[in-house]
Amino acid sequence: MDTKQRKYRDLIERVKASYPARNPSDGGKELRLYWCDNCKEINLWTYWQGKGNLDAKILLVGQDWGCPWDDASQPTMDEVRKANEGRAYDYLHNNPSPTDANLTRLFSELGYDITKPCSDLFFTNFVLGYRNKGTSGGYKKAWEKHDKGYFKELTDIIQPRVILCLGKSTFEGVLSAFGAKLPCSITDYNAFIESTHNPVPVTLENGSTAYVFALAHCGAMGTLNRNRKKSTDLTNQIEDWRKVIPYLRKENTGMFQDKVIVITGGANGIGKCIAEEFQKNGAHVCVIDRAEGDHYVGDLADKVTLEDFAQRVIEKYGRVDVLVNNAPPLFLGLNECTYEQFQQSMAIGVTAPFYLSKLFAPYFALGASIINISSSRDRMSQPQSESYTAAKGGISALTHALAVSFAGKVRVNSISPGWIDTAYTVYEGPDAIQQPAGRVGNPLDIANMVLFLASDKAGFITGENICIDGGQTRLMIYHGDNGWTLNPCSGNIV
Numbered sequence: 001m002d003t004k005q006r007k008y009r010d011l012i013e014r015v016k017a018s019y020p021a022r023n024p025s026d027g028g029k030e031l032r033l034y035w036c037d038n039c040k041e042i043n044l045w046t047y048w049q050g051k052g053n054l055d056a057k058i059l060l061v062g063q064d065w066g067c068p069w070d071d072a073s074q075p076t077m078d079e080v081r082k083a084n085e086g087r088a089y090d091y092l093h094n095n096p097s098p099t100d101a102n103l104t105r106l107f108s109e110l111g112y113d114i115t116k117p118c119s120d121l122f123f124t125n126f127v128l129g130y131r132n133k134g135t136s137g138g139y140k141k142a143w144e145k146h147d148k149g150y151f152k153e154l155t156d157i158i159q160p161r162v163i164l165c166l167g168k169s170t171f172e173g174v175l176s177a178f179g180a181k182l183p184c185s186i187t188d189y190n191a192f193i194e195s196t197h198n199p200v201p202v203t204l205e206n207g208s209t210a211y212v213f214a215l216a217h218c219g220a221m222g223t224l225n226r227n228r229k230k231s232t233d234l235t236n237q238i239e240d241w242r243k244v245i246p247y248l249r250k251e252n253t254g255m256f257q258d259k260v261i262v263i264t265g266g267a268n269g270i271g272k273c274i275a276e277e278f279q280k281n282g283a284h285v286c287v288i289d290r291a292e293g294d295h296y297v298g299d300l301a302d303k304v305t306l307e308d309f310a311q312r313v314i315e316k317y318g319r320v321d322v323l324v325n326n327a328p329p330l331f332l333g334l335n336e337c338t339y340e341q342f343q344q345s346m347a348i349g350v351t352a353p354f355y356l357s358k359l360f361a362p363y364f365a366l367g368a369s370i371i372n373i374s375s376s377r378d379r380m381s382q383p384q385s386e387s388y389t390a391a392k393g394g395i396s397a398l399t400h401a402l403a404v405s406f407a408g409k410v411r412v413n414s415i416s417p418g419w420i421d422t423a424y425t426v427y428e429g430p431d432a433i434q435q436p437a438g439r440v441g442n443p444l445d446i447a448n449m450v451l452f453l454a455s456d457k458a459g460f461i462t463g464e465n466i467c468i469d470g471g472q473t474r475l476m477i478y479h480g481d482n483g484w485t486l487n488p489c490s491g492n493i494v
Contacts, residue, residue: 004054007153007157011042011150011153011154011157012040012041014150015035015042015150016035018146018150019033019034032132033127033129033131033132033143034130034132035130036068036069036130038068038077038081038084039068039080040083042154043065043123043124043125044068044080044130045062045065045123045124046122046123046124047079047080047083047089048123049114049117049118049121049122049123050121050122050124053118053119053120053121053122053158054122054158055119055158055159056119056120057160057162057248058110058120058121058160058163058244059122059155059158059160059163059164059210060121060122060123060124060166061124061125061151061165061166061170061174062123062124062125062166062217063125063167063169063170063217064125064126064129064131065125065129065130066130066131067130067131067132068130069132070133097219098218098220098223099217099219102218102219102223102234102237103218105234105238106218106237106238106241107241109238109245110245122158122160124151124154126147126148126151126170126173126177127143127146128147128150128151129143129147141169144169144173144176148173148177151173152178155177155210156204156206159204159210161211161248162199162248163202163211163212164215164244165212165213165214166215166216166217166222167215167216167222168186168214171212172186174202175200178202180200180202180212181293182200183197183272184197189216189225190225190226192214193214193215193216193226193240194240195424196273196424196443196444197276198213198243199211199213199280200212200214201280209279211247211280213240213243213244215237215240215241216236218237220232247280255282255455256283256321256322256451256455257282259278259282259321259322260283260284260286260313260317260319260320260321260322260365261275261278261283261285261286261321261322261454262288262313262322262356262360263286263288263324263326264288264289264324264325264326264327264353264356265289265300265326265327265328266285266288267287267289267293267295270373270417270420270422270446270447271287271289271324271373272443273443273444274326274443274447274450274451275287276447277444277447277450277451283321286316286317288300288305288309288327289327296312300347300348300352301344301347301348301351301352307359310356310359310360314360318363319365320360320364320365320368321364321367321368321369321454322368322369322370323357323368323369323370323371324370324373324450324454325352325353325356325357325370325371325372325373325395326373327348327349327352328348328373328388329344329348329387329388329391329392330344330387331387332345332384332386332388333383333384333386334384334386336384337386337387341387342387345387345388346387346390348391349388349391349395350395353372353395353398354402357370357412364406364409367456367459368409368410368411369410369413369454370406370413371412371414371453371454372395372396372398372399372412372415373395373414373417373446374392374399374414374415375388375389375416376416376417376469376472377389378395378396378416379416380473395414396465399412399413399414399463399465400463403463411453411458411459411461412462412463413453413463413464413466414464414466415449415450415453415466415468416466416467416468416469417441417445417446417468417469418435418467418468418469418472418473419469419470419472420440420441420442420443420446422442425440426439427439427440434472434475435469435471435472436470436471436472436475437470437471438470439470440470441468445468449466449468
């Protein structure tokens with residue numbers, strides 16, 4: 001028996017032993033979890049796909065198993081008993097459930113026929129026990145607390161590339177097992193499934209990255225909810241599952257595998273999106289931000305803070321492959337901005353990018369890149385924006401100066417975003433059509449360019465500023481032309 005099999009069998013025995021101790025006798029009055037003695041695997045679902053598949057690429061995770069002792073479960077249990085006796089078995093035999101039919105259809109989008117054994121797949125539930133009655137409803141968060149340590153052990157044994165979570169509770173439980181924080185609060189699970197926050201990367205015990213996908217459950221209610229109560233059509237879920245495909249292609253998930261990425265202001269907005277995209281591509285991401293969180297918390301305007309942060313990065317990794325200077329300066333104008341606030345804005349927006357570039361200079365790896373986030377305000381202005389505009393103009397100029405100083409060692413470029421809505425709001429009407437691109441931008445528009453500039457594909461680009469504003473700064477505006485008018489009383493274009 002190899003090491004993985006030993007660990008797996010040991011895990012099963014410990015899980016089985018834990019269940020009797022959890023459940024005091026109550027005559028079955030309360031909904032409780034027990035172990036099913038017929039189960040010789042980590043979970044009954046594992047008999048379908050997973051039995052012996054400890055090198056699976058895909059770990060599919062449901063919430064919990066229904067009661068295996070009621071009449072409806074007996075066809076399934078007959079197949080389980082066949083498997084335990086070494087006889088040929090068909091897990092789907094006499095089991096025409098909508099959930100399994102939908103799952104079969106969705107896995108076909110990933111190139112798998114799950115009516116046949118697939119060594120790339122391992123099916124399980126997050127909660128490993130079995131209900132003493134019923135199949136759904138009454139789910140208890142306490143069940144997650146008991147089993148999340150076992151689930152993490154199972155995942156560390158299998159080392160999957162992707163973890164597909166059926167339902168919100170399952171998704172939140174899996175992240176909890178790895179101590180991973182939700183990238184944002186989930187008030188609308190459908191919106192989260194569709195967002196760029198999905199999937200969430202987690203680090204396995206061996207240091208590899210697995211990508212946790214939030215998906216809708218495949219049963220009738222889950223499919224109805226995914227369609228916002230309008231139908232049980234699988235179209236939306238098919239699109240959700242197709243997003244998994246690039247993560248199964250190893251060559252596409254490791255574009256920045258093990259690269260060391262430093263990002264300032266990476267806790268929210270554009271910076272957070274940049275961090276997530278690098279993580280999805282296998283990078284080690286080091287963030288500094290004033291906001292509290294699971295990163296280095298500090299003030300970028302403080303020299304000692306910058307030195308301490310840089311020292312910690314080098315002590316841990318010994319090098320830097322990409323530095324993204326993203327932290328935004330203060331946005332204050334002539335009437336309100338004090339001398340000290342203007343100095344602080346320049347310290348965050350210009351001095352910190354310069355000083356971090358200087359601190360990391362001896363440690364930049366071969367082919368390293370610095371990417372500065374400027375703004376389209378480096379070339380155009382609104383009233384009362386001096387502290388922000390001056391800093392953005394400064395970082396744009398700093399970019400070409402650093403590019404020349406680092407010539408032959410580090411490429412240095414900057415990006416000037418236009419209107420970027422960090423809440424991913426979809427605008428209609430004038431807000432959208434005033435942009436030549438026909439829409440307002442979102443953080444992914446910037447993150448995509450950052451990853452391109454950091455890659456070998458941009459190896460002949462340095463000292464450049466790239467404006468990503470949907471064409472807005474190229475639009476000529478004259479009173480009475482093309483629908484634009486000026487209100488002389490307010491001085492505003494309308």
